[in-house]
Amino acid sequence: MELKDLLLNLRIVMFGGKGGVGKTSCAASSAIWAAEHGRNTLIISTDPAHSLGDSLGVELAPGIPTPIEHIDNLTALEINPKANIAEFKGLTEINPMEEMGMGDMLEGMPMLGDLEDLTSMNPPGIDEAIAFAKILEFIETEHDYDLIIFDTAPTGHTLRFLGLPETLSGWIGKLIKMRLRIGKMFGAIKRMFTREEKKPDNSLEVLERLKQSIINARDDLTNPIKNSFIIVMIPEEMAIFETGRLLNELIKYEIPVSNIIVNQLYQDNTELCAFCKSRREMQHRNLNKITEIFEKKLHKILIQVPLFREEVREYDKLKEMAEYLIK
Ligand SMILES: Nc1ncnc2c1ncn2[C@@H]1O[C@H](COP(=O)(O)OP(=O)(O)O)[C@@H](O)[C@H]1O
Ligand SMILES: [Mg+2]
Secondary structure: OOHHHHHHHOOEEEEEOOOOOOHHHHHHHHHHHHHHOOOOEEEEEOOOOOOHHHHHOOOOOOOOOEEOOOOOOEEEEEOOHHHHHHHHHHHHOOOHHHHOOOHHHHOOOHHHHHHHHHHOOOOOOHHHHHHHHHHHHHHHOOOOOOEEEEEOOOOHHHHHHHHHHHHHHOHHHHHHHHHHHHHHHHHHHHHHHHOOOOOOOOHHHHHHHHHHHHHHHHHHHOOOOOEEEEEEEOOOHHHHHHHHHHHHHHHHOOOOOOEEEEEEEOOOOOOOOHHHHHHHHHHHHHHHHHHHHHHHHOOOEEEEEEOOOOOOOHHHHHHHHHHHHOO
């Protein structure tokens, strides 16, 4: 499906690719186009280094969905990474061995040490975990939006979380759950003798709920009539490798990809200086490779977007970009 049809028909469209290639610009531009074509659209930035508000030219308070003035049907949200760490408390506060006064036992036991890393979802990885949790939340919760556009959707790192249900069903998952149950049991015994207040420990439930919501969300994310992932790239050799890897990850998790945006293309123009001419030739070579690999071999639709003279931001520029995105 062409990007236009995706924006008119799907429930979720995700923009991803490496930093600085133009994800936010393309996502914001597409969101404006969709909103102006009658779809009640929410655009969400999950990137901790937000630039969605800057791109749209509006102030966005962290974590608060904000209707965009003068554009009907468009709401924008930058998630607040700090506030959401609290949501992971249920998972991060557990340490049954410590609770049992057996924390020392963890030392010298590499396998349990690894489990520690798995059960306490502390940094590194917390940004991706939060981004992922937000994506789950918005897919799972009832809302009035026709279309949700994610800016900086899952990269390979975030997508790992889609594999969590299998991990939890596998032996590592069984060990994690066993540990949580043992922790609970010993907590209860300890309380019997010490008459301590019962601390609510719902880690196991949190984990189960997380697993179930991932399973549900996966149904939506892997359904090509509900979701599509748009890769944004620039015509450089390194970007080709990186896009190949991202595409592999997306295939692994069965996330539909039909469009790849090749952004920031120098246009054929006799006025170009020697420097720009040489850059244009470099881009041209890479564009040929991109066509060969992603269009001819992998049957993706390539969308070419020129390098504009000015920054692409605020309404007029974003609309200009949309003309190239929607052809
Ligand atoms: N086609 C383009 N022509 C000119 N400038 C662009 C183009 N695409 C993006 N930019 C500019 O490049 C910068 C990075 O774009 P952005 O969309 O924020 O990238 P990302 O979200 O991938 O980090 C911004 O200043 C944006 O205005
Ligand atoms: Mg961005």
